Amino acid sequence: MPRWDVMWQYLIDQKLPTLTPQEAKQRVGKKQWVLIDVRPTENHEEAHPEGSKSVPLFKKVQWGQTTFxxxxxxxxxxxxxVTPMAVNEQFKDELxxxxxGKGAILMCExxxxxxPSSNFVTGKVSRxxxxxxxxxxxxxxxxxxHLDGGVYNWYKSGLPMVGEYNTGNLGRTPNAANAPTGKYFDDK
Known part of the structure; x- marks a missing residue:
């Protein structure tokens, strides 16, 4: 995978839409889009937005099946x-x-x-x-x-979940920084 700044620029050029949980639920309800949970399978099995499918971007490393x-x-x-993870080589096929053939709304934690913000000039990377x-x-x-705020924002919005969402994970994954405000940013 390339560096984040390269991916970010590509996604900007492609005009990747970011949806609120309510917008995502509406699109899925029209049966033209599918919610895709790219978190590790274990996280999805523990709790996930209702109707979402698990297609992890990363999988646990199989010690006997890896290169040196x-x-x-x-x-x-x-x-x-840290739990050893590697890119899921079958991600695109599984997706x-x-x-x-429907649209994919991708979400992580x-x-x-x-x-961009003053702390994250190329946005905040995520799975x-x-x-x-x-x-x-x-x-x-x-x-x-892309689902704005991920599974956490879906949960926080009170939308249907399957399983017991572990709010202990909330501090483990830093949430994206709020959009900057102030004279410098507001004048642009």
Whole structure:
């Protein structure tokens, strides 16, 4: 996967739409779009927006089925207390099967943002935004959108969930920064 700034510029050029949870629910209700949860499968199984399908962008590293460099990266992650993950090489195929030709509304835990701010000049990277890049640039999908605020925002909006959403995850994943305000930003 390329660097985030490269993906961000591509997504800006492609005019990736970001939808509120209410807009996403409305599109899914019209049966032309599918909610796609790109979080790890375990997170989806624990709790997810009603009707969403799990297509993880990253999967746990299978220690016996990785390259030497993959093993080294996974070991470094494990030593630092991080679950070793690698890009899901079947993501594009799984996404295509899950959507069945419909549009994909991609979501992760907190969603990230395409909006630049003083702290995040190229927006705030997230799994769902990386997944959008993969879907559009490499998967050649035409109808792709991003869920603003991710699963957390869906839950916070009071929309239907399946399972017990773990609010303990909220602090684990930094939420996207609010859009900047003030004289400098408001005058532009």
């Amino acid at each position: 460099m993959g093993f080294v990266r996974a070991a470094a992650m494990a030593v630092n207390g 295509e099967r899950a959507t069945g 907190a969603g990230g943002t395409m909006t 769902s935004l990386k997944a959008a890049y993969q879907a559009i640039e490499q998967g050649k999908m035409k109808n792709v959108a």
